[in-house]
Amino acid sequence: MSQRELILAFESSCDETSVAVVQDGTQILSNIIATQIHSHQRFGGVVPEVASRHHVEQITECTDLALQEAGVTYADLTAVAVTYGPGLVGSLLIGVTAAKTLAFAHGLPLIPVNHMAGHIYAARFVAPLTYPLLALVVSGGHTELVVMRAAGEYEIIGDTRDDAAGEAYDKIGRVLGVPYPAGKTVDEMAHAGHDTFDFPRAMHDSDDLDFSFSGLKSAFINTVHHADQIGETLDRNDLAASFQAAVIDQLVGKTLIALRQHPVAQLVLAGGVAANRGLKAALEAALAREFPETTLLVPPVRLTGDNAAMIGAAAHIELAHQHFADATLNAVPGLNFQHA
Amino acid sequence: MQLLALDTSNQAMSVAVMQDTTVIAETTINHRKTHSDLLMPTIQQLLAAAEWQAADLDRVVVAAGPGSYTGIRIAVTTGKMLAYTLGIELAAVSSLAVLAAGVTHTHAIIVPLMDARRQNVFAGGYQWRDGELLPVIADRHLAVSQLLAELALLQQPVVFTGVDTPKFAAACRLQLGGQASFADPVSSLPRAARLGLLGLHAPLADAMTLTPQYLRVTEAERQWLATHDDTEHEPYVEKV
Ligand SMILES: [Zn+2]
Numbered sequence: 001m002s003q004r005e006l007i008l009a010f011e012s013s014c015d016e017t018s019v020a021v022v023q024d025g026t027q028i029l030s031n032i033i034a035t036q037i038h039s040h041q042r043f044g045g046v047v048p049e050v051a052s053r054h055h056v057e058q059i060t061e062c063t064d065l066a067l068q069e070a071g072v073t074y075a076d077l078t079a080v081a082v083t084y085g086p087g088l089v090g091s092l093l094i095g096v097t098a099a100k101t102l103a104f105a106h107g108l109p110l111i112p113v114n115h116m117a118g119h120i121y122a123a124r125f126v127a128p129l130t131y132p133l134l135a136l137v138v139s140g141g142h143t144e145l146v147v148m149r150a151a152g153e154y155e156i157i158g159d160t161r162d163d164a165a166g167e168a169y170d171k172i173g174r175v176l177g178v179p180y181p182a183g184k185t186v187d188e189m190a191h192a193g194h195d196t197f198d199f200p201r202a203m204h205d206s207d208d209l210d211f212s213f214s215g216l217k218s219a220f221i222n223t224v225h226h227a228d229q230i231g232e233t234l235d236r237n238d239l240a241a242s243f244q245a246a247v248i249d250q251l252v253g254k255t256l257i258a259l260r261q262h263p264v265a266q267l268v269l270a271g272g273v274a275a276n277r278g279l280k281a282a283l284e285a286a287l288a289r290e291f292p293e294t295t296l297l298v299p300p301v302r303l304t305g306d307n308a309a310m311i312g313a314a315a316h317i318e319l320a321h322q323h324f325a326d327a328t329l330n331a332v333p334g335l336n337f338q339h340a
Numbered sequence: 341m342q343l344l345a346l347d348t349s350n351q352a353m354s355v356a357v358m359q360d361t362t363v364i365a366e367t368t369i370n371h372r373k374t375h376s377d378l379l380m381p382t383i384q385q386l387l388a389a390a391e392w393q394a395a396d397l398d399r400v401v402v403a404a405g406p407g408s409y410t411g412i413r414i415a416v417t418t419g420k421m422l423a424y425t426l427g428i429e430l431a432a433v434s435s436l437a438v439l440a441a442g443v444t445h446t447h448a449i450i451v452p453l454m455d456a457r458r459q460n461v462f463a464g465g466y467q468w469r470d471g472e473l474l475p476v477i478a479d480r481h482l483a484v485s486q487l488l489a490e491l492a493l494l495q496q497p498v499v500f501t502g503v504d505t506p507k508f509a510a511a512c513r514l515q516l517g518g519q520a521s522f523a524d525p526v527s528s529l530p531r532a533a534r535l536g537l538l539g540l541h542a543p544l545a546d547a548m549t550l551t552p553q554y555l556r557v558t559e560a561e562r563q564w565l566a567t568h569d570d571t572e573h574e575p576y577v578e579k580v
Contacts, residue, residue, distance in 0.1 A: 017577075032579060039576035042568070047560040049409060053551070054577050056413045060420045060548050065579070074425070090410055093376055094417055100380045101421040105394045327380035 005078045007319065008066070008102065009312035010059075012095030013087025013115045014141070015039075015046045017058040020308035021070035025316025026124060029070035031302075031309040034058045037181065044180045045170065052090035059098045066308070074106045081111040081315030083118060084325075085335025086141070092331035100329055111315040112325040114335055115306075116142060117154060119270040121317070122299035122310035127266075129297075134264045136255050138279070139271030140166035140181065143211045143251075145258045146337060152317040154337040157262070158209030158254055165247055166273050168213035172220050172243055176236055187276045190244035193237030197223060199246040201253070209254050209261075216246050248282045255283065259291050268297045274304040342392060343399045344383065344422070345536035348375040348415040349407025349435035350454060352503065355382045356532035357390045361540065363533045365389040370503075370529055375414045383418075397428050401539025403530065404432035405553035406462040406479060407454060412552040424547040431542040432550055433535055436479050439502045440466035441534040442527045448497035449476060450523075455504040456481055462555060463487050465498075473538065481556045484508055488515040497521065501528050 004023050011018040015036040021029040036054045040046045067073070082099035085092060103110040120135045135146040143165045145158030163171070166183060173182020176189075199219045202212040220243055227234045259267065269283060280298055287294050303310055345356045353375045356366040365386040369378060387394065402419035405412040412435065423430035439452035446468065454462040461484050465477025477490075491498050492515055500512055501523035512520045557565070 034577050034579050036577050038573070038578060042564045042573060043560045047558060049558045050560060052409070052413060053554070053558070056417055056420075057549075057551050058577060059417060060424045062579075063421070064424065064548070090413070093410065094413060097376065097379075097414055097417040098421045101418050102425050104380055104384065105422060105425045327384055328377040330374075330377045 005316065005319070006072055006076050007111070007312045007315050008077050008080050009113070009308040009315055010080070010082040010095040010099045011115070011118065011306055011308040011311045012055045012059070012091050013083045013085070014091055014306055015051045015054070016306040017055050017062050017094070018306065018308035019062040019066035020312050021066055021072055022309055022312025022316065025313050028125065028309045029072065030066045031307055032062045032065045032069065033307050034062055041180055044174060046088070048088045048090055051088060052094065055091055055094035059094055063098065063102070077106070077108055079109040079111050079315065079319055081113050081311055081318070083115045083311050084112040084329060085115065085332035087115055087333060089331050089333040092333060096329060096331050100327060104327060110325045110329060111318045111323065112329055113311045113314045113318060114154070114337065116144065116146070116337060117314040118310040120146065120148070120154075120268055121313035122270060122303040123268040123297040124313045125303060125309070126297050126299055130265050132262065132264050133266045133268060134255070134258055134262055135268040135270055136251065137270045138165045138251065138273035140164060140170065142271060145209050145254065147262050147340065152321055155340045156337045157258060157340045158211065159339070160211040160213065162212055162214040163217065165211070165213060165251065168217050168247065169273070171217055175221055175224050176239065183273060183276060186240045186244060187278055189237045189240035190278055193235060193239070193241030195242045195245035196238045197242035199242050201246055201249045207257065209258050211250060211254060213247065216243070244278050248279050251279060252282050252286050256286055256290060259294065264294060266295050266297055270299065270304065272305045274298055275301045341398045341540065342396050343401060343536050343540065344397050345401040345532040345539060346379070346415040346419060347403035347435065347438055347530045347532050347535050348379060348411045349403050349405060349530065350411060350503070352529050353378060353382070354530050354532035354535070355379070355386055356536050357386045357392065358533065358536040361537060363536070366531065366533045368529060368531060375411060379414060379418060394422070394426060397426060399429040399431060399539070401431045401433060401535055401542065403435040403438050403535050404550070405435050406481065406555040407435045409554060412554070416550060416552045420547045420550050430545045430547050430550065431539040432545040433538045433542055434464065434479050434553065435530065436462065436464040437466060437473060437475065437538055438530045438535045439528070440464070441473050441538055442529070442531055443499055443501050443523045444468070446499055448499045448521070449494065450499050450501060451477075451491065453500055453502040453505055453508060455507055456556070459484050461487060461508070479553065479555060484511060488512060492516055492519070495519070499523055503528050
């Protein structure tokens with residue numbers, strides 16, 4: 001028996017099939033990611049049935065590659081972990097079924113992991129986490145402020161009332177003619193433009209921590225349509241810059257309010273939108289100005305998107321708490337942290 | 341050969357453990373579609389009843405579709421991962437063939453049906469010859485009217501089976517008259533022991549690449565393919 005703790009982790013909540021081997025919650029021995037972006041680009045967004053079909057195609061090969069690359073066998077493994085929610089039910093079921101099968105076949109404990117916990121624990125690969133901690137989780141499906149008072153304890157203090165930030169990027173990306181997923185391209189365009197349109201910053205003055213992007217999205221679409229009607233051509237880079245500035249102002253503004261209410265030593269920026277350069281720079285500047293004692297932790301780009309290594313890192317904490325599932329584990333598409 | 345057979349293609353879930361052609365234990369639950377939580381505990385129970393460990397298995401046989409898309413993915417994923425991780429054989433059998441195999445002692449053409457909504461069905465045609473169940477009409481997704489028109493042309497006795505058959509019985513009788521008969525409700529349930537028998541000598545499938553037999557592209561892909569060239573867009577999935 002090996003002294004190292006080795007977790008084989010599965011992630012299939014949306015359109016990435018990923019399998020990883022993580023050692024002691026801190027070291028990635030392998031992190032295979034099969035992305036379906038190219039497939040869903042055909043439809044301008046993730047089609048759940050197509051996603052599920054790709055997952056079942058990929059799952060065995062990804063598992064094999066993860067074990068090979070890590071150079072480990074089943075006898076070396078401590079546990080199997082899997083994302084069981086939130087996400088698309090058909091997608092989640094492939095990872096859950098695969099993980100249950102392996103755990104059963106080799107008599108290994110099965111650890112159910114919340115996908116959002118995974119996103120936060122991606123930061124564990126950057127530095128040890130200290131608690132209490134605040135996390136801003138921003139992705140195609142989520143925009144949440146989460147307080148962690150201890151390892152493995154999550155409380156939502158801010159949530160989106162309508163679209164997730166990443167979703168808003170995709171929607172305005174469609175208007176700009178940017179292929180799905182739009183985040184990266186809009187970020188690049190924003191850097192080449194200027195905030196000239198002064199789009200609305202929702203609820204910026206209120207004390208509550210919830211986000212809203214639908215007003216911004218409507219303002220953006222109305223501006224473009226109005227220009228179309230009067231035959232005026234707007235600068236696309238300026239449009240992108242103005243949109244991104246409004247998104248970032250809201251994300252940073254709410255995060256600063258949260259930090260005033262919950263002083264912490266570490267702020268984790270997690271989720272796919274964490275790869276946005278503008279957001280990262282704005283958060284860094286805001287922290288330097290108002291909370292110089294708070295460190296911003298941003299996982300590397302490969303770990304901000306959906307991947308199984310982050311699930312392995314979160315599972316390490318669940319393992320310490322002996323939080324196991326039995327063979328009846330099912331996908332929970334609407335799984336969420338407790339609201340404060 | 342120590343064999344495990346899994347069918348989760350539709351509402352009924354059926355699991356069997358077999359020693360060659362001998363059924364050691366079988367469970368069929370035809371209640372709610374909760375295959376994802378019930379399948380693995382059922383496998384554990386049946387192996388325990390047989391006093392086998394997972395590692396004692398030589399082959400896993402799955403009903404690979406058609407059927408409920410989510411359902412067939414559960415059996416296929418479980419079968420693939422089990423075969424891969426234990427290094428044992430994997431065989432995939434048509435879910436329609438499993439239904440057909442429940443109707444024995446007939447020379448008629450056995451037509452298993454599954455409701456695919458909007459007056460469409462998944463259906464095939466099978467016939468026993470020298471104790472072997474042979475496909476005589478390929479599994480397809482088609483309009484029930486088209487299926488019945490084709491069967492009428494055969495001018496041969498036809499036995500319909502599958503739990504969805506009563507929904508189409510009136511149309512079958514109308515079109516085929518005395519040519520049509522119907523399996524009883526118990527024989528119409530998919531039974532994993534029948535799947536096991538079919539899978540005992542079935543050709544091996546590759547655990548790495550096996551995918552379900554959906555027999556139908558998704559609506560999104562159908563619309564996209566109507567205006568695009570498929571080949572220019574591949575690969576759809578990339579390891580990054
Ligand atoms: Zn995610």
